[in-house]
Amino acid sequence: MIVAEQKSLEEIKKLVGNAKKVLVAGCGTCVTVCFAGGSREAAIVSAELRMSTKLAGDPKEVADVTVQRQCEWEYLDEIAEQVQGVDVVLSLGCGVGVQAIAEHFPNVWVVPGLNTKFMGLPTEQGVWAERCAACGDCILGLTGGICPIARCSKSLLNGPCGGSLDGHCEINAEVPCGWQLIYDRLKSMGKLEVLMEIQAPKNWRTSRDGGPRKIVREDLRLVSEEK
Amino acid sequence: MAGTNGYLSGSNLERVLKNGHFAVTAELGPPQNADGNIIRKKIGLLKGCCDAANLTDNQTAIVRMSSIGAGAILVQEGLEPVIQMVCRDRNRLAMQSDLLGAYALGIRNLLCLTGDHQTFGNHPTAKNVFDIDSTQMVQMVTDMRDKRVFQCGEEFKGQEPRFFAGAAESPFAHPVDFRPYRLAKKVKAGASFIQTQLVFDLEAFQKFMEKVRELGVHKQTYILAGVGPLKSPTMAKYMRDNVPGILIPDELIKRMTAAGAPWAGKSKDELTPEDKKARTKAWQAEGIKICIELIQQLRETEGVSGVHIMGIEWEEAVKPIVEGAGLYPRPVVTEPQAA
Ligand code: SF4
Ligand code: SF4
Numbered sequence: 001m002i003v004a005e006q007k008s009l010e011e012i013k014k015l016v017g018n019a020k021k022v023l024v025a026g027c028g029t030c031v032t033v034c035f036a037g038g039s040r041e042a043a044i045v046s047a048e049l050r051m052s053t054k055l056a057g058d059p060k061e062v063a064d065v066t067v068q069r070q071c072e073w074e075y076l077d078e079i080a081e082q083v084q085g086v087d088v089v090l091s092l093g094c095g096v097g098v099q100a101i102a103e104h105f106p107n108v109w110v111v112p113g114l115n116t117k118f119m120g121l122p123t124e125q126g127v128w129a130e131r132c133a134a135c136g137d138c139i140l141g142l143t144g145g146i147c148p149i150a151r152c153s154k155s156l157l158n159g160p161c162g163g164s165l166d167g168h169c170e171i172n173a174e175v176p177c178g179w180q181l182i183y184d185r186l187k188s189m190g191k192l193e194v195l196m197e198i199q200a201p202k203n204w205r206t207s208r209d210g211g212p213r214k215i216v217r218e219d220l221r222l223v224s225e226e227k
Numbered sequence: 228m229a230g231t232n233g234y235l236s237g238s239n240l241e242r243v244l245k246n247g248h249f250a251v252t253a254e255l256g257p258p259q260n261a262d263g264n265i266i267r268k269k270i271g272l273l274k275g276c277c278d279a280a281n282l283t284d285n286q287t288a289i290v291r292m293s294s295i296g297a298g299a300i301l302v303q304e305g306l307e308p309v310i311q312m313v314c315r316d317r318n319r320l321a322m323q324s325d326l327l328g329a330y331a332l333g334i335r336n337l338l339c340l341t342g343d344h345q346t347f348g349n350h351p352t353a354k355n356v357f358d359i360d361s362t363q364m365v366q367m368v369t370d371m372r373d374k375r376v377f378q379c380g381e382e383f384k385g386q387e388p389r390f391f392a393g394a395a396e397s398p399f400a401h402p403v404d405f406r407p408y409r410l411a412k413k414v415k416a417g418a419s420f421i422q423t424q425l426v427f428d429l430e431a432f433q434k435f436m437e438k439v440r441e442l443g444v445h446k447q448t449y450i451l452a453g454v455g456p457l458k459s460p461t462m463a464k465y466m467r468d469n470v471p472g473i474l475i476p477d478e479l480i481k482r483m484t485a486a487g488a489p490w491a492g493k494s495k496d497e498l499t500p501e502d503k504k505a506r507t508k509a510w511q512a513e514g515i516k517i518c519i520e521l522i523q524q525l526r527e528t529e530g531v532s533g534v535h536i537m538g539i540e541w542e543e544a545v546k547p548i549v550e551g552a553g554l555y556p557r558p559v560v561t562e563p564q565a566a
Contacts, residue, residue, distance in 0.1 A: 153344050154314070154355070158362035159409045161341040162397030162424060165471035171344045183402045196408060198366065198416055201319065201359045201378065 001030040001121065002094045003128045004037060004114040009048055012090065015111040019060065019087035022049060024113070025079065025101065026066030027093035034128055037092030037114050039066035045092065045113060070097025076104045083108050118150075136206030136213065142194060144185040149202075151178030157199040159183075235372065235419060236391040238335035239307045240279040242560040243533075244420065244449045249526055250533030251554050252309060252422065252451060253277040253545045255301075257292035266292070266300045272542040276549045278557055279307040279336055281422070281535065285316060288348025295329045302333040309393070310334055313342025318358035319367065319378050326368065330388035337390040338422060339364040361394055362416045368392045369417030393420035398435040400424070400472035407438040410448075420449040422535040425466075427457075427517075428474035429524055436530050445530030452525045455537040456514035456544045459507070460484045479517055486513035515544055519551040526552075 007015075016022055024046040032038030042064040050062045065082055067075045070093030076083075083089055083101070088109045091098040095116040102110050118130035133150040139157075140147060149155045153171050160179030163170025169177045186192050204210065234241055243250050253273050258265040273280050280301060282294035298308035310329055312322060326337070341361045345353045359367065359378075367378045368390055375383040394413040398406050410421055426432045432452065439445050457463045457475075460483040467475040484491075490498060490506040498506070518536075525531050534552075538544050549555045 154341060154357045154360070156341065156357070156360045158360050158412060159405060160400070160402065161361075162395065162400045163343070163471045164401045166401065170471055171346045177401070180402055183405055195405070196412060198362060198412060201363045201367070204358065 001033055001119070002096070002116060003034045003118055003120050003130075004031050004094050004116045006036050006041065006045070006092070006114055007112070009045075009052065012045065012049065012113055013052065015113075016049065016060070016088055016090060018058075019109075021086040022046070022060050022062045022088050022090055023079075023082055023086040024049070024062060024064040024090045025070065025083070025092060025097075026064065027070040027091075027097050028066055028068040029071075031092060031094055031097075031114065032066075034122070037094075037097075039064075042066050042092050045090070049090075070094075071100050073100060073104045076100060080105070134207070135202070135204075136210075137203060139199075139202075142199070143182045144189060144191065144194075146178060146182045146185055148178055148182060151176070151181065153178075157202060159195060236335040236389045238279065238391045239560070240309065240336050241391040241419070243278045243558055246558075246560050248278075248533075248558045248560070249554065250449065250451060251277045251549055251557060252279050252281055252533065252535045253542070254283065254535070254537040254539070255280045255297070255542060256283050256286065256540055257294065257297040259289065259291050261292065263292075263300050266297050267304060269542045270301060270304045270306045273545055274304070274306045275557065276546045276555065277536070278533075279309045281309040281311055281338060284311040284313045284340070284342070285348070286311075286343070288315065288343050288345045288350070290349060295325055295332065295334065298329065298334045299332040307336065308334055309336035309338050311338045311340055312364070313340045314357050314360055314364060315342030315345060315355050318356050322359075322364065322367070323371070323377060326371070326388050326390065330386075330390065335389070335391055337368060337392045339368065339392060339394050339418070362413050365392055365394050365413055365416040365418045373417075391419055392417060393422060394418040395423065396421050397424035397472035398426070399428070399431055399474050407435060407442055407444070410439060411442050411444045414444050414448045418448055420451060420532075422451045423453040424472045425453045425455050425537060426521065426525070427479055428476050429521065430476075431474055432525075433528065436528055440530050445532075449532035450530055451533040451535040452528075452531050453535045453537055454518055454521050454525070454548075455539060456511070456518045456541065456548060457483055458514055458541065459510045460487065482517060483510060483513055486510050511544070515547050515551065518544075518548050522548070522552040522554070 024042045026037050026039050026042030046062040046064040053060045065079050067079055069075045083105050089101055090113045091101055091110055092113045098110055098112045119132045120128050120130040123129050130150050135149045153169050164177040164180055167180050169175040186194055255269050282297045284294040285291055294310040298310045301308040339361045345355050369392055370376055371387055372389045375387045396410040460480055463475050463480050463483050466473050486509045487506050490502055522534050536545050
């Protein structure tokens with residue numbers, strides 16, 4: 001899932017600025033699961049915004065609404081009216097959700113209420129960790145299902161650097177060394193010989209380095225045109 | 228254009244190693260400013276004491292004079308440089324173009340490194356590169372030399388850069404079991420020499436070398452063991468506790484502490500400036516002594532072809548160490564021997 005974190009109320013207030021009517025838009029998918037921007041958080045943020053602006057002598061009209069998925073235009077149609085009626089939409093969706101609103105409603109001012117962090121999973125109650133950097137050419141088959149791009153601080157492909165110590169990465173004792181994890185897993189699976197092969201430089205063109213990415217599925221496209 | 232007389236680069240370091248001499252390289256840390264005279268001063272301390280001097284590349288992610296810029300000064304002054312290059316700051320384009328420039332400036336030795344993460348240094352908010360890793364860098368550089376191709380596969384027209392290319396290994400970093408294999412991998416990629424992280428724990432190093440010999444890698448590359456003088460018991464403990472891959476046996480810490488014993492038990496205020504100076508001197512003398520002993524034992528270790536002395540901003544220590552270890556003067560290999 002996409003993991004995000006709420007911005008501070010201070011920053012949110014700055015982003016909302018002097019708008020009088022505000023719509024806080026939550027999203028019912030990833031950011032709900034990571035407790036950053038679901039209907040519950042949307043309600044809390046709007047209450048906080050209402051209260052603090054009132055106390056500051058600049059009361060705002062703040063409402064909130066949550067769609068199932070902000071990252072798909074068809075779900076946004078449901079809230080078209082509410083969105084059009086305000087000065088600013090504070091999106092509690094991930095970065096994709098914010099942009100979906102901006103694209104779908106060209107005359108609406110939308111600002112982000114979250115910082116989108118990474119693609120990852122919950123490792124324990126209240127803890128999420130990154131797992132994939134969407135490099136566009138998955139090599140998990142070479143590394144026992146542990147990603148060296150996202151989980152090694154230097155995205156190394158040929159094994160650990162010299163900074164790996166006691167299972168953690170050189171940057172911080174809280175960060176597990178991705179290569180120690182890969183090594184341990186391959187060892188336990190009896191597949192260490194995989195690591196002896198020299199991996200060639202990665203083709204980063206499939207990653208963000210190749211420019212904004214897009215997938216076109218002609219098969220699916222034709223189907224929708226036939227309809 | 229092939230190398231002369233079977234040499235890959237013809238560098239002094241390569242000639243010394245290929246002719247069977249026990250090699251000595253020393254580290255020269257470029258300054259955090261643009262003063263070339265600091266380099267010249269350090270050259271004065273190292274010239275004649277080593278076969279080549281390593282120039283660090285923004286070590287610990289702190290901005291310093293570039294290893295290539297400093298290396299050009301070494302070439303001018305007649306001290307052979309080994310330029311270090313890390314994967315943190317350059318992508319494959321920048322690496323290759325800088326290597327073309329370095330070669331044109333007369334630089335012939337290169338050490339390919341991963342590089343410390345930028346969070347350690349003075350620009351922790353920087354974006355890092357890590358386009359390729361150190362193993363891939365070795366392969367890229369040796370392909371430029373031996374296959375005369377750029378990393379993309381395009382062929383050279385004209386002079387290719389012919390570097391004597393090496394890599395590093397940290398024998399005691401984790402996972403420890405993988406380290407000899409990682410070294411083997413870098414050698415397979417084309418590393419002609421290996422410089423190791425600082426070795427203080429000979430027993431642990433012997434174990435590492437045993438495995439290296441078992442793999443036969445010591446016959447395919449020249450291994451230069453990293454050594455350096457301890458400066459004080461505090462510094463020794465700091466390195467032991469904070470630098471990944473540095474093991475310092477208690478015995479050495481005890482020796483360093485004992486060297487300062489005449490001044491022990493006195494508070495800061497009780498020590499006169501003369502006392503402090505004398506204590507520093509005693510510590511340094513012991514640190515140099517330990518370093519010399521380590522070199523002598525490393526010299527006896529099968530598969531170790533030389534030492535890499537890292538003074539860590541104490542280049543003055545290199546000469547007494549090299550002399551004390553009986554490695555002075557350095558051999559002059561004038562007549563290149565056909566391989
Ligand atoms: S290799 Fe690429 S696609 Fe696969 S998990 Fe890692 S970043 Fe994601
Ligand atoms: S310590 Fe491990 S995770 Fe960190 S950069 Fe080195 S290899 Fe990667």
